[in-house]
Amino acid sequence: MMFKNVIPKSAAAVIGLCMFSNAFAGSVKNSAEIIADTAAQTITVDLDKKVGKMQPMWAYVGYDEGNYTYLPESKKLMGNLVKLSQSPVYIRAHNLLNTNEGSPMALKWGSTNAYTEDKDGNPVYDWKTVDKIVDTWVNMGIKPLMEIGFMPKALSTKPEPYKHKWSPGDAYSDIWTGWAYPPNNYDKWEALIYEWVKHSVERYGAKEVETWWWQLWNEPDAGYWAGTDEEYFKLYDYTAKAVKRALPSARVGGPNVTGGLSKRQSQFLTDFLEHCRSGKNFATGKKGAQIDFLGFHAKGAPKVTDAGHVQMGLSTHLKQIDASFKIIKSFPEFAKLPVIIGESDPEGCAACSSSSGYSNMAYRNGTLFSSYFAASFARKYELADKHNINLEGAVSWTFTFPGQPWFDGFRSFATHGVAKPVLNVMRMLGLMTGDRVLVNKANGYNVEKIMQNGVSGTSDINAMASRDENSASVMIWNYNDEDIEISPAQIALALKGIPVSRVLVHHYRIDETHSNSFTTWREMGAPQQVTNAQYKHLEESGNLEMISSPQWVDVKNGQGDIRFEMPAQGVSLLRVTWNK
Secondary structure (H helix, E strand, O other), X not given: OOEEEOOOOOHHHHHHHOOOOHHHOOOOOOOOOEEOOOOEEEEEEEEEEEEEEOOOOOOEEEXXXXXXXXXXXXXXXHHHHHOOOOXXXXXXXXXXXXXXXXXXXXXXXXXXXXXXXXXXXXXXXXXXXXXXXXXXXXXXXXXXXXXXXXXXXXXXXOOOOOOOOOOOOOOHHHHOOHHHOOEOOHHHHHHHHHHHHHHHHHHHOHHHHOOOEEEEXXXXXXXXXXOOHHHHHHHHHHHHHHHHHHOOOOEEEEEXXXXXXXXXXXHHHHHHHHXXXXXXXOOOOOEOOOOOEEEEEEEOOOEEXXXXXXXXXXXXXXXXXXXXXXXXXXXXXXXXXXXXXXXXEOOOOOOOOHHHOOHHHHHHHXXXXXXXXXXXXXXXXXXXXXXXXXXXXXXXXXXXXXXXXXXXXXXXXXXXXXXXXXXXXHHHHHOOOOEEEXXXXXXXXXXXXXXXXXXXXXXXXXXXXXXXOOEEEXXXXXXXXXXXXXXXXEEEEXXXXXXXXXXXXXXEEEEOOEOOHHHHHHHOOOOXXXXXXXXXXXXXXXXXXXXXXXXXXXXXXXXEEEEEEEOOOOEEEEEEEOOO
């Protein structure tokens, strides 16, 4: 893991940021819009009161463009992800079964040619490109959340047109072409999936493949599936049969619907679970279908206000999760299954850049994204606790976009191999080990209040904490849905239950002047061509920084007190260590 230990940058450098134009919206705010909140915010952490496991459900990542996997920029990012913690990182990618047509490197596209047919209609399997992708993951220590999709051209009931020609600014519906249709032969589809899982076992070993997740399709309640709901259920039955036939101990699941909040979303998820519980299995003729884990998606809804700034939609994001959890819990047979939120993001289009007409995406370069990331992941734990859900993972559909301009507003962890501020939240989460412990919140925000009202006016200044044998980690954020100028908060952190008289504190920070390559890039003049020296400086500024050298803190009656200032949209991670 890459860290830096630096003293805060000069005030002159911060003032200089304000000279850039509003083209860099998302980090340069309207100085006329200021929310003052200067009262000290007290956060109390009780290390002796466990509330749950610090399940590394954040260590899940996804992207559309499967063929990006083996490019140098992508491998560099994946290397950084692997370094986050001892827990494995899982990756989910679209388009792993698509037929080759044109360049595989287009946005929201990928292809492997895994399945074609000869002139007599006999299957031809070619795993070369699939292996190139999966080998990259496995050799780096990454586990596949293997998305089974999409439909090969030779199996599609409507093969023409097949490859889409979408680019940012086009209608999103343009991507849904021949690959989204049901198969013209379900037995051939079943044989394809059987051969894929069988090949995986032969190549990587059953013990390795048992640790993967096999998940069918993407958002079948929307345009990604051009068949009926019943046809998706049928596809699932044949897919589950194939996976289990090749490896009985493999884990298979679905349906990865777009959410559970709307009537369409909730009906699809409910009907799918009912089919798995009591419906007639299309592949076996028996009752119900095998399902080992459940998946759905959850997205927020940012917008640009009449005042011209970005306003996030954390409330919508959390309500989607809450509604889906409720549906799952209504099926006692499935209530304890692992749940993976297959995509969990502030909004819905990673490949829609701010420079191509999506001004509400401009926040992705700066600290609004990183503070949202911290605040939202903490609330996913809260919702899982509320519903007693076995939340295994929550996929951030956030990766990298090789060949695109610097800081072009894509939803990505890195640009040109340089980490953006949001990646440093992942690095912070990687330092949180052991059990989650009780935090008495600084203000009135909890997950219920955010779902009801969002975070506007008063900021969400709160924390999540964990503890293992000889250390504790406290993540604190100062988040607001509104991307406007907000005064810093004064934090009074009280750590209770410390078993020694003195602890060492490492204080990591993400804000405008720490762990922020975007700020550094703007200070350079926002170049699209950078020198070797500039690139090295950008790389360094993208690492996770401390706001000062490590500090010793005295403990009295089991409590240590730490005070500091937290900028708006800032995130801190205090890593507290001791020796008994």
